[in-house]
Amino acid sequence: MSIMAQQRLHELADIKDELAERDWFFGTSGNLAIKVDQNPTTFFVSASGKDKRKRTNEDFLLVDQYGKPAEETHLKPSAETHLKPSAETLLHVKIYESTNAGCSLHVHTIDNNVISELYGDEGFISFKGQEIIKALGIWEEDAEITVPIIPNYADIPTLAEEFSHHIKGDQGAILIRNHGITVWGKNAFETKKALEAYEFLFSYHVKLLSLKGIKPKVHL
Numbered sequence: 053m054s055i056m057a058q059q060r061l062h063e064l065a066d067i068k069d070e071l072a073e074r075d076w077f078f079g080t081s082g083n084l085a086i087k088v089d090q091n092p093t094t095f096f097v098s099a100s101g102k103d104k105r106k107r108t109n110e111d112f113l114l115v116d117q118y119g120k121p122a123e124e125t126h127l128k129p130s131a132e133t134h135l136k137p138s139a140e141t142l143l144h145v146k147i148y149e150s151t152n153a154g155c156s157l158h159v160h161t162i163d164n165n166v167i168s169e170l171y172g173d174e175g176f177i178s179f180k181g182q183e184i185i186k187a188l189g190i191w192e193e194d195a196e197i198t199v200p201i202i203p204n205y206a207d208i209p210t211l212a213e214e215f216s217h218h219i220k221g222d223q224g225a226i227l228i229r230n231h232g233i234t235v236w237g238k239n240a241f242e243t244k245k246a247l248e249a250y251e252f253l254f255s256y257h258v259k260l261l262s263l264k265g266i267k268p269k270v271h272l
Contacts, residue, residue: 057114060086061096063240064112064155068104070244071159076251077104081160082232083138084112085148086240093117093148100136110135119145142212143234151222153236155243160232163254168201170261172229176200179253187249189223199250204231225250 053061064086076082083098096112097119098104104111114122119141144156171177179185180196188197200218205211211228218226223246225235233250237243 057088057096060088060240061112064096065107067157067240067244068098068111069107071157072105076159076161078160080104083140083144083158085141085144085157086155087148087153088114094122095144095148097141097144098138100138113137115141117145117149139208140211140234142208143215146212146216147219147234147236150216150219151236152238153222153243154238155240156234156236157243157247158232158234159247159251161251161254163251163258164227164233165230166258167254168227168229168231168233172201172203174201177227177257179257182253182256184249184252187245199225199227199233201227201229204229 064084068084071077071082071084080101080103082104085095085097087093087095094114094116097115099110099113102108102111113135115137116122119137121135121137140158143158147153147156167177176198178196178198181194185195185197190197202211202214202218205214215226215228215234218224223237223242225233225246227233233247235243235247235250237246
């Protein structure tokens, strides 16, 4: 494995450890990816069904531009691997094939699922005037951001196709209704920072609604 690939793998493993400490991987949910090469595209992605609270040599595998296991994995060079890519690997494929993003993170938290249900019928949620928005690289006064919310199609290719319609630029985020958020950015640091910012906004909003006693029009 090249030095660059080793560095990318280490970055992704560190992010997994940090997010696990925050309890953002309920029931093995969530998946993480980081680009290794551009032409052709290869990237490390979470192996399916692994306990993300633990760090092992089988947490990630290298996949190609189609999300299929590449010929060489970090565990068994030049050999087939028994590891399976995460079920949502196609979402990462869509990001990397249409942007210059270097990292993409998908987590299911209670707050982002609640937000996605509260505003799923509208198809988006917007935030304005929050200081944390600067973490997304937006510095205008009273800046506003909007996160699209898409249906949670059980068929992954259908979900990935719908997901692809909302990929705008090399940095962004998409909520899947009751299925978590996917955030992408130019590198691991920027992507994790953006994920933290979005999760802050979701948690803030849920708590504010609760404290104010506001009941959004939503059918649970």
